[in-house]
Amino acid sequence: MLRKKGMKVINSKFEGIYWLKKGKRKFLVTKNLVPGFRSCNEEIVYVNGREYRVWDPYRSKASAAIHKKVKEFPVKEGDLILYLGVASGTTASYLSDIIGEEGVIYGVDFSASALLPLIQIARKRENIVPLLADARTPSRYINFVEEVDVVYCDVAQPNPTSIVSTNSNLFLKESGYVLLAIKASSIDISKKPKEVYLEEEKKLKETGFEIIDSVNLVPYHKKHAFLLLKRK
């Protein structure tokens, strides 16, 4: 656990996300929605009677994107999020802190073993709805999902554009946002990561997305990029 002495929490550029300053070092943190409960073996810090969870950029691509100065992070209190590739909910648990009790995360993953730990988290975090399904066949979870403010996609699949666009058409509200993590090697190992990102961006534009920002996640996640898109 980090020592309390000399620590200070300051607002980040984004709502519900803070920097914890300790001497020269700073850590991204969120307020724990469920005090006393650790969702993913994260570091917990107490400052002024509040409990904060350290959001490790090496473990979460969203945190890495914020560290790499993504222009906007469009997740705020009360938001509804469709999360494709939620896995065991590491990143989702931080989004769950940000959106609070009024928000909802619909967390889809097709791997039963990946989803298993998320069930425990969802039992504590009442804003997470776990769904065991393939993001390529939304008919399997359409019965559960409301219209959402944000689609978050991190599935490491060869065709993220098609997954994101099908799901956005069904679930994303007009002028909603998409956060998309791209893994170059899942799309084409023979090409350089930068080429892969550019090609995918082109496809996304053709599909009707505006690309607000694109950040390279090196050194936190090699060969990964993080895109912020808006539905036109």
Add this chain to the structure above:
Amino acid sequence: MKAYLTVSPLGVLAVNEKKEIILVKKLKGDINQVTDKFISFLEKRTLTELNNALEELLDMGYREINIEEREPVKVKEEIKGVIKYSIPNKAGLLFRRYFTALSVEKFGFRNKKEARRRIREVSIRVTVYGIKKDRSRKDLSIIQAIHVLDDLEKMLNSLFLRIKEWYSLYFPELFDILESQELIIKLISKFKKPEKINPQTLKEEFNLPSEIINKIASSINETVGAKLQERDSEVIEELIQEWLSLKKCYDAVRGYIEEEMPKVAPNTSSLTGALIAARLISSAGGLESLAKLPSSTIQLLGAEKALFRFIRGKGTPPKHGVIYQYPLIRKSNKKVRGKLARKLANKIAIAARIDMFSGGRGEGKLQEKFVREIKNIVKEERNESNKQQI
């Protein structure tokens, strides 16, 4: 008149062409009953409230009912023609957009929180059910069994090696004469000390040919081994009992795989034999994953280590992994091995897909065809080399 209908854990909602709500059916019962209903809707495609809704819509004069589902639901034969499916449809779009208002005003929840709690509880239960079902998948047990089998094999080999080294102090010649680990172990267990080995018993109980018996008998007289003391013999016997019990375990696991594989993947098993099929499934991470692999990858399953070594610039590219254990490939001439491995991998890809996706039983046919093709390839190869010699 057209109606559009959507189903959720709250219930059934239908709208008309103008997106006006024409029907609402709340799912009845407590959370357990609702969950059970919903699971049976997702799996068996039937739901009481849905059937009631369809009847009412027909009574109201709707002659085309569009349901927001991909897989058809079960309905009476006479209304099948009335029902269409599309994703999304007007009812679903309305429901998802105005969830908050609709859940309170139409479905009678106290507030949106209560309604969302319903959705979440059903989703957690449905997901737990799905995870449980996934974990009971037979191919996952097969993968565990293969891991255990490999471990047991290593343990048996290393224990045998220890026993062999120890017993070689007293009768090293035995290990030159006999090869089978099990036979050697049983023999030592039976006679304990070399000088007690009895040709008569070797013949009657072990069914050994007289030539071998004579060799053993003469080695006993000429052995360079030391005399085995009672105390040593006792400890060695303990090790032997351990080996035998591991072997029993090994046989049980192997028997399990041979019995279960024809149920898990009948076509793949009959093509390659249960053990190789099980190893392929294990390397791929499951039957479904195997069924989705291209044959070029199947050919190399189990050779991952060699492949990575090659990518890092060491060694030669591997030509075959697990499928190399296939007897006809292992025994074949090096020149044709790659070709055979490719052929077999092709056939495995087909078999695994049938096993996974159609569950059909083309059993045996693929194998016959493969064996025929192999023989042809081998024959061709022989002709080729004959020609060259001439």
